[in-house]
Amino acid sequence: MPLPRHFFAPSFRHRHLGAFLATIVGTMVYVAVFVTAAEASLATVTLAWNKDVSSRLTVEIPAAGDETATPQAERIKQATSILRAMPDIASVTPIKESEAARLLQPWIDDAELLKSLPVPSLIDVTVKTGSTLSADDVRQQLKTTLRDVRVDDHAAWMADLARFVNGLVVFGGVMIALTFLTLILAVSLLCRTVIATERDTIGLLHIMGADDADIARHFESHARRLALPAAGLGFVLAIISAAGLLYFMRHFANPLTLQQAHWVMLGAAVALVPLLAVWVASLSARLSSLNYLRTMP
Numbered sequence: 001m002p003l004p005r006h007f008f009a010p011s012f013r014h015r016h017l018g019a020f021l022a023t024i025v026g027t028m029v030y031v032a033v034f035v036t037a038a039e040a041s042l043a044t045v046t047l048a049w050n051k052d053v054s055s056r057l058t059v060e061i062p063a064a065g066d067e068t069a070t071p072q073a074e075r076i077k078q079a080t081s082i083l084r085a086m087p088d089i090a091s092v093t094p095i096k097e098s099e100a101a102r103l104l105q106p107w108i109d110d111a112e113l114l115k116s117l118p119v120p121s122l123i124d125v126t127v128k129t130g131s132t133l134s135a136d137d138v139r140q141q142l143k144t145t146l147r148d149v150r151v152d153d154h155a156a157w158m159a160d161l162a163r164f165v166n167g168l169v170v171f172g173g174v175m176i177a178l179t180f181l182t183l184i185l186a187v188s189l190l191c192r193t194v195i196a197t198e199r200d201t202i203g204l205l206h207i208m209g210a211d212d213a214d215i216a217r218h219f220e221s222h223a224r225r226l227a228l229p230a231a232g233l234g235f236v237l238a239i240i241s242a243a244g245l246l247y248f249m250r251h252f253a254n255p256l257t258l259q260q261a262h263w264v265m266l267g268a269a270v271a272l273v274p275l276l277a278v279w280v281a282s283l284s285a286r287l288s289s290l291n292y293l294r295t296m297p
Helices: 009-014 017-053 072-084 097-104 111-116 135-143 155-197 199-207 212-249 260-294
Strands: 056-061 089-094 121-127 150-152
Touching: 017 155, 017 212, 017 260, 056 072, 056 135, 072 089, 072 121, 072 135, 135 150, 155 212, 155 260, 212 260
Parallel strands: none
Antiparallel strands: 056 121, 056 150, 089 121
């Protein structure tokens, strides 16, 4: 027996349960979408970092502590000459002192103190694609002339960053799972509340020939109607928040260096969340209503 489309709508509206359900769905979608977008953005930026630094080395030449030693400018020149003579190196770029000082400004804001410190000279090195040249190989070449030179391949801090991001992904997954579990429980309780208050009406519907599946389908469709606009609003607000996060993260990595496929996967993951929330809300309404109706005499 098909029921009128808005048969139980007054019960939701008069008890403000419809607005409460929409608020829950919108809030849950906002949290889930933002967490998903933040996780995906962080993983994307990490991938961009890894892609950018995987073929790059940083050569560090400590400042000469003895005035009788070789001048720092000469030491930089020697290191640059050795590096450019190595066949597996694509480019060698000495970092200017002003740029090195700028990198230290977040920790040392005193310009006079910064000038007095023995700041090491840095050289940015790019290794040719496909080369197996390691930081130890470069260090051994340079130590023939500069015994105190250091070479960093960024592998250690990139591994730490990858573990940190993976931990955040797991934590975010737990948050999303708890969010959807809360949504399921909330929708189920709301539907059961309406059924309990409309017990006499439901009994009359049974006498008129409506079965439990017809009534449960009505709650399913009504939950879907309430969830759709709320999920859309939560999705839009979460995208705005995620856009602000991406705007902030542009200082750490250039997202444009990633392939289009990564952005397609990111968009698909984020767009799936509100659709999944609407489906979960409607399915929860149907199943919880059906189970509760079967317990009624």
